[in-house]
Amino acid sequence: MQKISTKVLIALVLLVVIVIGGVIGFKTLADYSWIDAFYMTVITVTTVGFGEVVPLTPDQKLFTGIYIILSISIFGYAISTVIEFILSANNIGTLKQKRMQKEISAFTNHIIVCGYGRNGKEAVQKLSSNKMNFVIIENSEEQLDQIRQEGFYYIAGDATQDEVLEMAGIEKANVLLCSLPSDADNLFVVLSARQLNQNLTIISRSTDESSNKKLKLAGADQVIMPDRIGGSHMASLVVNPDLIEFMGELANINENEEVEDQILVKKINFSLLGRSTPMSIAELNLRKDTGCSIIGVHDKTGGYTINPEADMNLDEFSQLVIVGNMNQMRKLKSKYPSLNFKL
Incomplete structure (x- = not known):
């Protein structure tokens, strides 16, 4: 929401002051009741001309004349200030939205x-x-x-x-x-x-x-399905709490640490590495060359092998699930430029 400007606050305060001043003035000078004094203030400020409660003395007429001049000036100033604020707020909002839309388009x-x-x-x-x-x-x-x-x-x-x-x-x-x-x-x-x-x-x-x-x-x-995930997570805390604790810690690392220390998981096609097939994970030697570790293999049947053995053979259909920090992933992309994942 648009914040109310100091200029608008001043205008509103002046309105309140002029009304209170009029009530007190009519109450004091004309000895009106509080209701009558408020009535005289309202018809004077709004210039509706309903007539006085009782005839005014010369002193009271002088006060009323001065009060009319002041109230019209302040009332006009307040109305123009509020209208200016509303129009300005709408224009600023429109300009911001147009600028944002231009950036989004790029x-x-x-x-x-x-x-x-x-x-x-x-x-x-x-x-x-x-x-x-x-x-x-x-x-x-x-x-x-x-x-x-x-x-x-x-x-x-x-x-x-x-x-x-x-x-x-x-x-x-x-x-x-x-x-x-x-x-x-x-x-x-x-x-x-x-x-x-x-x-x-x-x-x-x-x-x-x-x-x-x-x-x-x-x-x-x-x-x-958020509800299913929530229920499954609760059950996993009972069935396999160590795994959930580890995954939670991994998430905390990625949220709280600098970008260089964040842990990334990527799935890459073995065929993009340009290595001969078949080849075992040990022969690929990814851990030694880049620091990244293979934590899973997705084969052509759609199945996953989690934490595969070092002697597992890889072929052109194998997809490797790799884990490593930002620096290790950069080493992987540097060694195999054909990999097109983003960091």
Whole structure:
């Protein structure tokens, strides 16, 4: 919300002072009751001319004349100041929105977040901490006020409308996060977004189990159920607490440490390394050459091997799940320039 300026506050204070001054003046000079004094003040300030409660003496008429001049001046000043403030606030808001829209139009490979509810806020905070370019689409004025205070890029509008998605740069975006509270709205956004950008990665929130299949058929690459994840996390704290503690610590490192110390996980195609096949993980010797470790292998059948043995053979269909810090990932990209993942 636009803050009230000092000029407006002064105008409002002067209005209050002139009204109080008039009530006290009529009460003192004309010996009116408080109600009559307030009535005389109102009809004098507003110049409606209903007539005096009782005839005025010369001294009272002199006071009334001076009071009319002062009240008209102050009242006119207050009205013009408030109108100027309102118009200025609207113009500033419009100019800021136009400037922001121009900057958003220049974005490429950015992320669009639809909805700034609980899930949307968590996603935005994570994206912001990792210094990623993103645009929020939201139509709630209350949520928009929070977004403005945070200084995030945003589009005020309904994410289910194609023109709103286009204003957010859907054609040039890399990822779309649908976190609207309604599964029906998320479904509509996924359908529209997939039509507007075939190469877009779409991740959608879902509250109902039956919506998962529909969202994937509509074009979502991943569907997340926050309630299921929360329940699974609680159960995992009982079944496998050490793993959850480790994953939590890993998340804390990435949120609290400098970029160079953050832990990254990437999936790469073994074929891009340009090595002969078959080749074992030990022969690849990735850990010694770059510092990165292979924590999983995704084979051509779609299955994962977690914590693979060193003698496991890799072929041209193998996809390696690599973990390492920023410096180690840079060494990996330097040794194998054909890798195209982003840091």
